[in-house]
Amino acid sequence: MSKPSKTEFDVIVWGATGFTGRLVAEYLARTQDKHGARWALAGRDRGKLEQIRGSLVGLNAACAELPLLLADAKDAASLDAMVSRTRVIVTTVGPYARHGSELVAACVRNGTDYCDLTGEVQWMRKMIDAHHAGARESGARIVHTCGFDSIPSDLGVLMLQEFMREHHASHCDRIRLFVTKMRGGISGGTVASALQVMEDVRADPSLRRVLSNPHGLDPEPRRGRPEERDQMGVHYSKELGRWTGPFFMAPVNTRVVRRSNALLGHPWGQDFLYSEAASFSRGPKGLLTALSMAGGVGAFFVAASVPAVRRQLEKHVLPAPGTGPSAEDRERGCFDILLLGEGKAQGGGRVKLEGRVAAQGDPGYAATARMLAESALCLAFDSIASEGGVLTPASSMGMKLVERLRRAGMTFEVKPASA
Numbered sequence: 307m308s309k310p311s312k313t314e315f316d317v318i319v320w321g322a323t324g325f326t327g328r329l330v331a332e333y334l335a336r337t338q339d340k341h342g343a344r345w346a347l348a349g350r351d352r353g354k355l356e357q358i359r360g361s362l363v364g365l366n367a368a369c370a371e372l373p374l375l376l377a378d379a380k381d382a383a384s385l386d387a388m389v390s391r392t393r394v395i396v397t398t399v400g401p402y403a404r405h406g407s408e409l410v411a412a413c414v415r416n417g418t419d420y421c422d423l424t425g426e427v428q429w430m431r432k433m434i435d436a437h438h439a440g441a442r443e444s445g446a447r448i449v450h451t452c453g454f455d456s457i458p459s460d461l462g463v464l465m466l467q468e469f470m471r472e473h474h475a476s477h478c479d480r481i482r483l484f485v486t487k488m489r490g491g492i493s494g495g496t497v498a499s500a501l502q503v504m505e506d507v508r509a510d511p512s513l514r515r516v517l518s519n520p521h522g523l524d525p526e527p528r529r530g531r532p533e534e535r536d537q538m539g540v541h542y543s544k545e546l547g548r549w550t551g552p553f554f555m556a557p558v559n560t561r562v563v564r565r566s567n568a569l570l571g572h573p574w575g576q577d578f579l580y581s582e583a584a585s586f587s588r589g590p591k592g593l594l595t596a597l598s599m600a601g602g603v604g605a606f607f608v609a610a611s612v613p614a615v616r617r618q619l620e621k622h623v624l625p626a627p628g629t630g631p632s633a634e635d636r637e638r639g640c641f642d643i644l645l646l647g648e649g650k651a652q653g654g655g656r657v658k659l660e661g662r663v664a665a666q667g668d669p670g671y672a673a674t675a676r677m678l679a680e681s682a683l684c685l686a687f688d689s690i691a692s693e694g695g696v697l698t699p700a701s702s703m704g705m706k707l708v709e710r711l712r713r714a715g716m717t718f719e720v721k722p723a724s725a
């Protein structure tokens with residue numbers, strides 16, 4: 307159900323002065339004539355906001371009139387004043403565990419819809435426990451992970467499941483996702499957020515259990531089965547004819563997909579099996595890349611867990627807050643994802659499906675800005691059936707968002723698998 311438009315704005319972008327927030331604002335400016343939303347820029351620094359607005363005028367002259375709102379993460383009154391003026395707030399103010407909790411609370415109090423880019427599972431768990439019941443009451447739809455993590459996974463799975471329901475009156479009891487192509491960079495805010503997870507775990511080691519539980523984001527977390535553990539090693543897949551290794555976003559995406567299944571009432575079964583991996587070419591080069599990816603991600607986290615090493619990495623190696631991949635690199639980036647699903651056919655036997663989710667543009671920035679902005683527009687304008695709560699993209703916006711993203715140039719395809 308779309309909410310009444312009694313508010314002054316449809317969408318406010320909070321964090322518009324940051325690296326990703328600015329890209330979201332640019333996307334909304336470029337597509338203004340298509341979406342027609344009443345929107346505004348928000349942040350904590352008027353001077354910076356004026357600069358951003360000035361740069362948007364080059365994309366769309368109408369942006370000269372964009373309203374600017376001031377709100378600081380530490381000032382709950384400023385957050386209440388901001389969220390009460392809009393139907394939807396988009397936030398790129400991260401790390402979310404450091405700056406995001408008061409905003410979620412304000413949205414829940416005011417019944418305002420919300421979407422973000424967090425991949426901080428420990429913080430999402432905290433928000434679910436603190437606010438799911440309140441958001442159900444106030445009608446606020448709080449939707450985390452509306453970027454590269456976890457829209458391709460969450461909506462890719464939904465797309466396969468919907469196809470299975472429509473064409474076979476059944477569901478996939480198993481889906482495996484493989485990242486077959488990915489070219490992109492990283493921003494200071496993303497690095498800060500990854501390090502924030504490590505900091506939170508150091509302060510409260512019990513969070514390790516939340517992070518390692520495959521069902522850590524379920525409404526009632528249950529223990530995962532051994533076959534639900536994330537892939538850590540390197541394997542050769544005969545079926546793909548490719549080497550596979552761990553996909554670094556799997557510990558976020560798989561939890562989100564399982565939460566979607568649970569929030570929707572387990573339409574894909576209680577035993578639905580879901581996994582993610584990165585895939586590489588078949589020869590020795592593919593094996594080497596898989597091994598170096600597997601080793602590299604682990605080595606980074608081990609190194610960054612030593613405070614002195616981490617300080618050096620932050621100072622000399624990693625991108626600073628507010629910075630990220632260049633416009634050229636963002637344009638050259640891309641991702642391509644393959645989903646293999648299978649389930650029981652009605653008359654016996656198995657049905658196999660093959661899905662693809664892909665986009666041009668750096669996955670974490672160009673493509674993510676598009677996904678996040680379209681999520682906000684979907685919450686504001688589309689007729690979606692979800693009620694309030696701390697939700698996922700699939701359980702809140704579902705196929706309406708898939709349709710939007712297709713219209714915005716992303717690929718979401720599904721077909722029977724070739725034998």
Ligand SMILES: NC(=O)c1ccc[n+]([C@@H]2O[C@H](COP(=O)([O-])OP(=O)(O)OC[C@H]3O[C@@H](n4cnc5c(N)ncnc54)[C@H](OP(=O)(O)O)[C@@H]3O)[C@@H](O)[C@H]2O)c1
Binds near residue numbers: 380401402451669670
């Ligand atoms: N899921 C994905 O695919 C994905 C992709 C990209 C980014 N992200 C996430 O998005 C978040 C932002 O990343 P980024 O690289 O864009 O970060 P960034 O460039 O450092 O931007 C952070 C923003 O937060 C604002 N901010 C900081 N403290 C604030 C406060 N106390 N009150 C109000 N605003 C405050 C900053 O404002 P000032 O300009 O005034 O400092 C800035 O606008 C990170 O958590 C990152 O992990 C996720």
